[in-house]
Structure formats: structure tokens, C-alpha cells
Amino acid sequence: MTGSFITFEGGEGAGKSTQVKRLAAALQAKGIAVVTTREPGGSPGAEKIRALLVNGAPGRWDALTETLLVYAARADHVGRTIGPALLADKWVLCDRFTDSTYAYQGAGRGLARETIRRVDAVVLDDFKPDLTLILDLDVGTGLARAGNRGAAESRFENFDRDFHERLRQAFLETARRNPDRCIVIDAAQAEEDVATAIWAAVARRFGL
Numbered sequence: 001m002t003g004s005f006i007t008f009e010g011g012e013g014a015g016k017s018t019q020v021k022r023l024a025a026a027l028q029a030k031g032i033a034v035v036t037t038r039e040p041g042g043s044p045g046a047e048k049i050r051a052l053l054v055n056g057a058p059g060r061w062d063a064l065t066e067t068l069l070v071y072a073a074r075a076d077h078v079g080r081t082i083g084p085a086l087l088a089d090k091w092v093l094c095d096r097f098t099d100s101t102y103a104y105q106g107a108g109r110g111l112a113r114e115t116i117r118r119v120d121a122v123v124l125d126d127f128k129p130d131l132t133l134i135l136d137l138d139v140g141t142g143l144a145r146a147g148n149r150g151a152a153e154s155r156f157e158n159f160d161r162d163f164h165e166r167l168r169q170a171f172l173e174t175a176r177r178n179p180d181r182c183i184v185i186d187a188a189q190a191e192e193d194v195a196t197a198i199w200a201a202v203a204r205r206f207g208l
Helices: 014-029 044-055 063-087 098-108 113-124 141-149 160-175 190-204
Strands: 007-011 036-040 091-095 132-137 182-186
Touching: 007 014, 007 098, 007 160, 014 036, 014 091, 014 132, 014 190, 036 063, 044 063, 063 091, 063 098, 063 113, 098 113, 098 160, 132 160, 132 190, 141 160, 160 182, 182 190
Parallel strands: 007 091, 007 132, 036 091, 132 182
Antiparallel strands: none
16 A cells, blocks of 8 residues: 555544545645545445444444444445555545444444454454544534534434443543554644644644
8 A cells, every 4th residue: 555544533523524624625735636535435335334324223233233234334445445545646534444443333332342353354454544533522512513414324423422422432542552543633622723733643644
């Protein structure tokens, strides 16, 4: 792989999709070719699986089934979108990746970390982002923001408050476990300030 792979992580309403767009624009202004994508989704097949995951009642799937669906989508996404872009020397910015599985299906829904790791090893064979930006935000604020987006694709937002608190702590634990890869960004700041902090982290990591 010759391009750079940056992922954005965090709970509901943290502003990841907005910041993906802002960072893409900043990189393009530097003459860097950028592909923006998301999970679950990011390829035609993965988008079809996304519809199964983000719609319906919270209890629609058990944790293991949900994880297998996520990784089926991820396999297609990496094979058809992320991998080819990196091989073409493009930068890939992805809204969620594997860390979200450890948070949502692991910490959130109680699936054993080792089970997720074993599935991940089969599907990704140790493929990881070059940099992960974790947008950290108070759960109440994030859910309020997410609620303003409307009812579409709201399955995970409808899990209880404790679920979302577990997600937040899981993402922070991911940052503690992986200090060389992960940087925590305070997402409670104004949008412009969050973008500035993200650019500073990216510029420092990649020498821009």
C-alpha cells in the first residue's frame, strides 16, 4: 500500500462525517488525491449490508450476527474501495473502521474481544489505519446532535444511554491501547476548532 489511510472514530453525533469532508478539502488543497468513504458501507455490496445494520429495532440482531455482517461489509469495502485507492497512491479517509466494531459490538453489546479479534484476523490480516482520530464528546450532547438528523438510520442511536457510555469509554480505551496510532480530539469545540485540531494532528503525523 502506498497511500495513507486515516480513520475517524467516536460515538453518535461526534461530527465525524463533517470532519472527514473538511480534512479531505484541506488535503486536496495541498494537491493530495483523496477518497472519502464510510462504514458500514463504502462499496455497493457493503452499502446493501449497511441497510440491514442501521435500520430496524435495536434487538434486530444478536452481537455475533451483527459482527459478522459488519465484517462481511468490511471485506467488500476493503477489497473494492480502500485497497485499490491506497494502491493508486491516494489517501483514504474513512468514517469508522475496526475500532467501531470493538466499541459497538464488543463493549456496547458484550461480544468478547477475542472473538472480534479472530474474525478481524481472518478478514483483514492485520491491516490497520495509519492514523485514527477519535472524536470524543459527552454522550448526552452527541445523542442530542444525532437526534437532530431525523429518524433515518437511527438503530444504534436507539440503544440505551448506558450502551453509549460504554462506547465512549471503549474509544478512549482504544486510544490508550494504541498511542502510536490514535489521537483523541475534543469534539465539544466549535466545528472550526475541531477541524484545526485535526489538521494539526495530521500535519504533524505526515509531515505536511
